[in-house]
Amino acid sequence: MxxxxxxxxxxxxxxxxxxxxxxxxxxxxxxxxxxxxxxxxxxxxxxxxxxxxxxxxxxxxxxxxxxxxxxxxxxxxxxxxxxxxxxxxxxxxxxxxxxxxxxxxxxxxxxxxxxxxxxxxxxxxxxxxxxxxxxxxxxxxxxxxxxxxxxxxxxxxxxxxxxxxxxxxxxxxxxxxxxxxxxxxxxxxxxxxxxxxxxxxxxxxxxxxxxxxxxxxxxxxxxxxxxxxxxxxxxxxxxxxxxxxxxxxxxxxxxxxxYRDLDLPDPEDVLADPSRFQLPERGDQAFAILAAVVAAAIGGLTEERWAAAWSVLAKAVDQGKKDIAAVAAKKLAQAKKPEFPLPRKELREFIPLLQKGGLM
Missing domain, CATH: 3.40.50.300 (P-loop containing nucleotide triphosphate hydrolases)
Structure with a gap:
């Protein structure tokens, strides 16, 4: 079957x-x-x-x-x-x-x-x-x-x-x-x-x-x-x-x-409460969950989900994963709607990168 x-x-x-x-x-x-x-x-x-x-x-x-x-x-x-x-x-x-x-x-x-x-x-x-x-x-x-x-x-x-x-x-x-x-x-x-x-x-x-x-x-x-x-x-x-x-x-x-070894959280759960999210130490796990969270946020983009995704990326930077978060940050920035405010605090580490790419 x-x-x-x-x-x-x-x-x-x-x-x-x-x-x-x-x-x-x-x-x-x-x-x-x-x-x-x-x-x-x-x-x-x-x-x-x-x-x-x-x-x-x-x-x-x-x-x-x-x-x-x-x-x-x-x-x-x-x-x-x-x-x-x-x-x-x-x-x-x-x-x-x-x-x-x-x-x-x-x-x-x-x-x-x-x-x-x-x-x-x-x-x-x-x-x-x-x-x-x-x-x-x-x-x-x-x-x-x-x-x-x-x-x-x-x-x-x-x-x-x-x-x-x-x-x-x-x-x-x-x-x-x-x-x-x-x-x-x-x-x-x-x-x-x-x-x-x-x-x-x-x-x-x-x-x-x-x-x-x-x-x-x-x-x-x-x-x-x-x-x-x-x-x-x-x-x-x-x-x-x-x-x-x-x-x-x-x-x-x-x-x-x-994939079976990843043991990733549900991206929707992460977006619902970014404050409780802890980024995995393993590089491939970290990259996978950040990419999935950003993809989920863009898939049903609202101002709240946009801000939540940036909060997740900011936590990744705080945990020393800026390079891994940079790829997801570019994709999230490209999806911005004109009426969305820029979360300056969460964006501060990515501003030079996004300006270089013409996204800000």
Whole structure:
């Protein structure tokens, strides 16, 4: 069930998903049922029999110049305003077709037509040792997906055969689910500050380059999925699948181990009463909580939360953590509303820094 929950969360969060698994394990059937359950119009495109022009558009001469005419399936998705684009058998698409898919997967642009934000991209592929003719995914294309390995659960298959197939009870994202995104972005940034070598690790092996690996793009996707998972209170197994699907298993294990060891307070509790807050001595913990507090304050910015965040940063300076607090101070200063007064006492240590950056 964890893999299905992870797939549902990623689709609703708008993060492109690539499901890996041998033929016949139900990848296509599950994606079709998921589209029905989420009330999303489904467009299935068999990548292996398409030409690059089917994705980049056919050149059409008009009075105002040459336009790249999109295919019919793209126009249907635009008319609907939402939907799911399912790119089947993507691992058997030749390199030229994979190149044409780059803008679609990342930017949702087909020819000269932009797909609506409500369109999610899902693809499926067979492992290299389980297809007879095909290509490894190019590194640029692979790094645009959250990779989910689709395994066969015998118990669920038997239940489905006897009782019928169903995917009811999937997590649903509320319209305001992105509220925790700044906090999760700050969390990921804190980890990368602590483990800078994990920001970018392009595999040298062609096979691994076609799977999940760490990059600025994939870490950004991971932060988005962490926020979505947080919004539906996803189980740890689903969270691990989503993060490892973006940045790879090794980087994911390091991130989750680091996160469990942080033991951070709730940023909302800190903002509610900054006077009781004590900054951790460990540098990575201090950076993470300050970033999270500022992100939470900006996420629901009021004059009271603005002042509370500055109080927290001032306490960090008093505890000898000025350098760590400086990054958060810049972000907080950038979010200032014109009507907010400047808390001179709390700001005094940061004034030269903010003036140098043109923020005061």
């Amino acid at each position: 964890s893999q299905l929950n992870a797939l549902s969360i990623a689709v609703q969060a708008g993060v492109p998903v690539l499901t890996w698994g041998p033929p016949g394990v139900g990848k296509t059937a599950t994606i079709t049922m998921l589209a029905e359950e989420l009330s999303l119009p489904l467009e299935v495109v068999l990548a292996s029999i398409r030409e690059p022009a089917d994705f980049s558009g056919l050149p059409v001469i008009r009075e105002d110049g040459v336009r790249m005419e999109p295919p019919a399936w793209a126009k249907r998705l635009v008319r609907e305003g939402k939907g799911m684009l399912f790119l089947d058998e993507i691992s058997t698409a030749p390199p030229a077709v994979q190149s044409a898919l780059l803008r679609i997967v990342l930017e949702r642009v087909v020819g000269d037509l932009a797909l609506p934000d409500g369109v999610s991209v899902v693809a499926s592929a067979n492992p290299a040792d389980q297809f007879y003719s095909g290509w490894e995914l190019s590194a640029p294309l692979a790094n645009r997906f959250c990779h989910l390995v689709w395994y066969l659960d015998t118990h669920n298959w038997v239940e489905g055969m006897v009782r019928g197939w169903s995917i009811l009870g999937l997590p649903r994202l509320a319209p305001d689910w992105e509220g925790s995104l700044p906090e999760k972005q700050a969390l990921v940034a804190s980890f990368i500050r602590h483990r800078p070598h994990l920001l970018l690790q392009v595999p040298k092996d062609e096979t691994q380059a076609g799977k999940a690996w760490p990059s600025p793009r994939s870490w950004s996707m991971a932060a988005r999925l962490l926020a979505a998972a947080h919004a539906v209170r996803a189980e740890e197994d689903a969270v691990a699948l989503l993060v490892s699907g973006c940045v790879g298993e090794g980087a994911c294990l390091e991130f989750l181990a680091w």
